Structures are given as structure tokens and as C-alpha cells.
Amino acid sequence: MADRLGDRRNALSSGTVVEVRSLTKRYGGLTAVDDLTFSLPGGTITGFLGPNGAGKTTTLRLLLGLAEPTAGDALVLGRRYRELDQPARSVGAVLESNDAHPGRSGRDHLRTLALAAEIPPGRVDEVLALVDLDAVATRRVRTYSLGMRQRLGLAGSLLGDPQLLVLDEPANGLDPAGVHWMRRFLRRFAEEGRTVLVSSHMLAEAAQTVDHVVIIDRGRLVASGRLDELTRRGRTLEDAFLELTGVAS
Amino acid sequence: MRALVHAELLKQRSTRTVAGLLAAMLGLVSAAVLLHSLALPAEELERIDLQRLVFGRGEFLATLFAALVGAMSITSEVRHGTIRATFLVSPKRERVVGAKVAVSIVVGASFGVAAGALAVGIGTVALGTRGIDVLLEGRDYALLVAGSAAAAALWAAIGVGVGAIVRNQVPTLVGICAWLLFFEGLLVGDASGLGDVGRFLPGAAAAAIGGQGPDGLLAPGAGLVLLAAYAAAATVVGMLATNRRDVA
Numbered sequence: 273m274a275d276r277l278g279d280r281r282n283a284l285s286s287g288t289v290v291e292v293r294s295l296t297k298r299y300g301g302l303t304a305v306d307d308l309t310f311s312l313p314g315g316t317i318t319g320f321l322g323p324n325g326a327g328k329t330t331t332l333r334l335l336l337g338l339a340e341p342t343a344g345d346a347l348v349l350g351r352r353y354r355e356l357d358q359p360a361r362s363v364g365a366v367l368e369s370n371d372a373h374p375g376r377s378g379r380d381h382l383r384t385l386a387l388a389a390e391i392p393p394g395r396v397d398e399v400l401a402l403v404d405l406d407a408v409a410t411r412r413v414r415t416y417s418l419g420m421r422q423r424l425g426l427a428g429s430l431l432g433d434p435q436l437l438v439l440d441e442p443a444n445g446l447d448p449a450g451v452h453w454m455r456r457f458l459r460r461f462a463e464e465g466r467t468v469l470v471s472s473h474m475l476a477e478a479a480q481t482v483d484h485v486v487i488i489d490r491g492r493l494v495a496s497g498r499l500d501e502l503t504r505r506g507r508t509l510e511d512a513f514l515e516l517t518g519v520a521s
Numbered sequence: 522m523r524a525l526v527h528a529e530l531l532k533q534r535s536t537r538t539v540a541g542l543l544a545a546m547l548g549l550v551s552a553a554v555l556l557h558s559l560a561l562p563a564e565e566l567e568r569i570d571l572q573r574l575v576f577g578r579g580e581f582l583a584t585l586f587a588a589l590v591g592a593m594s595i596t597s598e599v600r601h602g603t604i605r606a607t608f609l610v611s612p613k614r615e616r617v618v619g620a621k622v623a624v625s626i627v628v629g630a631s632f633g634v635a636a637g638a639l640a641v642g643i644g645t646v647a648l649g650t651r652g653i654d655v656l657l658e659g660r661d662y663a664l665l666v667a668g669s670a671a672a673a674a675l676w677a678a679i680g681v682g683v684g685a686i687v688r689n690q691v692p693t694l695v696g697i698c699a700w701l702l703f704f705e706g707l708l709v710g711d712a713s714g715l716g717d718v719g720r721f722l723p724g725a726a727a728a729a730i731g732g733q734g735p736d737g738l739l740a741p742g743a744g745l746v747l748l749a750a751y752a753a754a755a756t757v758v759g760m761l762a763t764n765r766r767d768v769a
Contacts, residue, residue: 337612338605339767354612365609371602373536380535381603388528388617389610428606 289314289436289467290335294344297330297491304330306491307344312469312484314435317462319482319499320471323517327491328471329367332440336365348436360389364429365438369422369445374414378405378424381413382431391431399427403457419450426457437461439470443477455481479509489517525611525620529594533624538597539590543632546586550636551643553578558647566648569656573665573732576657579640580633580669580731581701584724587629587673588697591680594621595759596690599769608768615760622681622756629677630670637669637731661732664741668731671745675752676727682755685763700724723751 290312297305305327312318322328333339335346337353346352349362356362372381382396400406403423413421422442429437437458443451458468458481472478478485479499486496494516495502502512533539557575558566565571595618598604611617641662648655657665680697687693705724719725720738728734729744739747 333767336609338608356612359612360610363609367605368602371605373597373601373603375536375538376532377535380531384528384531384535385606385610387531388525388607390524425606 287313289349290469291347291350292331292335292345293347295331295334295341295346296343297327297334297339298342303491305334305341308488308491308493309344310486310493310496312467312486314467315462315465316484317458317468317470317482318484318486319478320469320486320488321473321475321478321513322471322488322494324473326488328473328488329440330491331488332365332367332438332469332471336363336367336438338367358389358432360385360391360432360434362432362434363436363438364432364434366422366425366429366442367440369418369425369442372413372421372424375412377410377412378416378420378427379409381424382428385428386431389432395431395433399430402430403427404453418445419447422446422450422454434466436467436469439468441471441473443472443474451477475510475513479503485509487513487516522616522620525616526623529617529620529624533590533594533628538593539628542586542590543635546582546632546636547639550579550582550639553582554640554643555647558644559651563651563653566651566653567656570734572644572648572655572657573661576641576644576665577728577731577733579636579638580665580672581728583629583633583636583669583673584676584727585698585701586636587625587632587677588680588683588701589694590628590632591621591625591677592684592693592697593690594625594681595684596688596693599688600690604768614763618681618685618756618760618763622678622759625677625681626674629680630674632677633670633673634666636673637666640669641665664732668741672727672730672748675745675748676723678752679723679755682752682757682759685759721747723748726751 288311292308292310295305295308296303308331320328330339334341335348335353348356353359379396379400382399383393386393386396397406400409403426405420405423405427408416408420413424416424442454446454458470462468470482483499484497485499485502487494499509503509554575557578598607607617608614645655683697684693687696701724705719705722708719708722725738726744726748729738730741730748732741738744
């Protein structure tokens, strides 16, 4: 407990929630993430942008302790993820929208996570209501639409009432109403002073949601900073992105 | 660790997988024991070693299904992607594997008791209807059922270890089935030309616990110790592999 509060205080005093330093990940001869450095200030929604295969998901997996870096550091709240005491209480993350057992009810899915994270069972119903899944909570996940599965994943990430939310392509496969819902949800989350890192290759959507961007290409940092600085002088995010990633004619 | 054990218990209870495997196992035990008791010639079934072998089908099938339950506690999470959320919540991954071993041992022991008791029950009744005297005594029965529980519990732990090492569900389950149903059969006895190393294999050790093959296999106690060593080794290697390798 003291440790966790310490984590948060350190992060808040430095204003940095995520710090990635010279992060490198190689798979055999392939360099998926190449000497990547960036940091996320607290209270922002940062779009993590790049073409398909740029290394976005790999970077998030390194950040979340699911993969080990070849070199460099990825720190969350000042520590490596796997060294956090109760990570679910400071970080929530969804990497794949479909990560639930089809034969288990949405509610039981969340209950297993709450038990493991030592989060009171009442919180399960709270997060189900938060993502509008309370009506279908006892149905097996197999009967859920893609949008419902995505929201179930999100509910799982919110169980510990985290300070940082990390989402990999959360708008993928969502219908317009689902995208709208997600955007509003992320805005509200960030308005409470919390931090969001959201990867995307859908630039028009990202431009409407995020206030900061980190752009990578072929594993390397291309740009990072405030969205309004990147899109000055009438330049759209798409223009900036294509120019920076070298695709522009 | 307690919290993780509770989480793993809920994972097992909240899908139909374990109940389905239990039903399949009990069906197969009934069929196997009935077929052997009713179809084998009476003069063979009058031998005590054959009676023990037929009644021991319960233990054999319990070890197989317990191993599948243990393996699926990990491979099913890999298959459905829940392993990511599991390790995000519990980044000390060896504890997750430990909790899976603990829960699988309990489920495996239950499978073992159920299969062992069903097999001796059906076998006794079936032999009785043919007028064949059952030569097994109370301690033979106790050894068959208790041995089934112990062997299935330890094989469930081996299943978790193998699942943690292989991770991919289909190769894991096919591998366990092939090992227990086929490969060990080739290696036990002198057919392989390697002498009697076969009795030190984990499937043969499981059979020995139930009192099978006093001439060819280990004594029950030695089988138990050896199988426990296999289970401990599988658990440790499974923990190390899970800790060191990246999660997809």
C-alpha cells in the first residue's frame, strides 16, 4: 500500500506516468522496436500512431511486462511493470478485444480478474454498469457482439480504478456508435486527471480523441508532442503523419 | 497466493470444460470396465492380476483426463487470450502457475476418486453377474481408489507443467494422449530392447501406485515418490519457462 502511494507520488511529482528510454526489442534478425524514447505526461490522452507493423503493439507489450526488452527501459509510474505490487490498481490495459473465454459469462470473466487482483467483488458490478454491460452480464461471452467484447475488456481494465489506461486499437471493428461511445469514455476518463495511451492507425478518429501523439515507424520514433503543435498551419494529422513516415509524394 | 487460488478455482467452475471432461471420463471408465469384465474369457478373469488390471482402468483414465484438465488450465488461457489479462493482473507469473498446479491437483484427485470408485464398483458387479469370484480384498480396493486419486492428482500437476512449456493447446493435448496411450506402451516391458527402464516412466509410475504389475512395475510407494518427483519437476520447469518467455 505504502509502495503504491509512493509510486503515484513519484509519478505525479515528476509529471511523468510512462517513461520509455532507448527501448529496443529484437526477434532474431528483426528489430521490432529500435531505440525508442518517449514519455507521457499525466492527465493526457496520447495517441500512439504508426503504420501497421511499426512496432506499436510490441512497445505496449514491453511496457506492460508481457515481453522483455532486448535493451532499454519501459517504466510505468517509475517502475518496471512486473515490479509493481498491485499493477491492476494503477494500470489498466486491453491489448486484444477478444480476450475472454467464450463459454464463460462476462461477469464471471471479471470476477476471476477481481479475485486475482484482490479487488472487492462489488466493483465487478460497478464496472459492468460503467461500460453498459449490466444487462448481459450473466450471458456467455460467445453471445456477445464485437462491441460488447471490447467493452468487456475495457471493464476488466477498469476494475482497479487505474491512473493509466493502455488500449491497443480500441476502435477496431467498432460501428460508429461504438466509436463515439469509446471517444466519450476516454475523454471523461482523462478529464478526471488520469492518463490514456491509445494506439491506432486510424488517424481521423485519433485526431478527434487525443491531445498528444507519439508517432513511430519501423520501430523508431518519428515525432512526439502535442497534437495542436503537429497540426499547425492547417495541416491535418494525416498530412503530418504521411510526411513524417515518408509515404507522402 | 490465496487470492490466485480462488481465481483459478472460479476459472475452473465458470465454464463447462471440467464438467464435460468428468462426464466423458466416467462414460469411458464405465464402457472400458464393462467391456473387459463381460467380454474377456472367464478363466482369464479368475486371475487376480487381471481383475486388478480391469478395475485399474479407472485409474488409467483418471490420470489421462486429470492431465488434460491440468494442461488446459494454461493452454485454454493461451488459446482464448485470457493469459494476457491474467499476467497483467498477476505479473509474478510463477505464482499463477503455482495456483494452477494447486487447483489442478484438487480437481485431479477428485477425478481419480470418482473414476477409481466407479471402476471397482462396476467391475465387481459385472464379475458377479458372470459368477466369477472377485479375489481382490479390502486393501486391494483401497489401493485402487487411493492410488487413482494420487496418480490423477500428480498427473494433473504434470499436465500444468507440460501446458506451461508447450502453451499451444492442440499439440499439448495430443502429446499427452499419445504419450499415455501409445508411447509408454511401447517402452514398458522389454519390447523396446532397453531393458525395464519403462517402469520408471511417469505413466508406469502412476499404474504402480494403484498396485498394478507387482512383478513388472515399481512398488506402490516407490511409484508415488517417483511420480511426485516428475510432478515437482514439471511444475518447476513450467514456472521457469512461463517466467522467462514473452507472452504472445
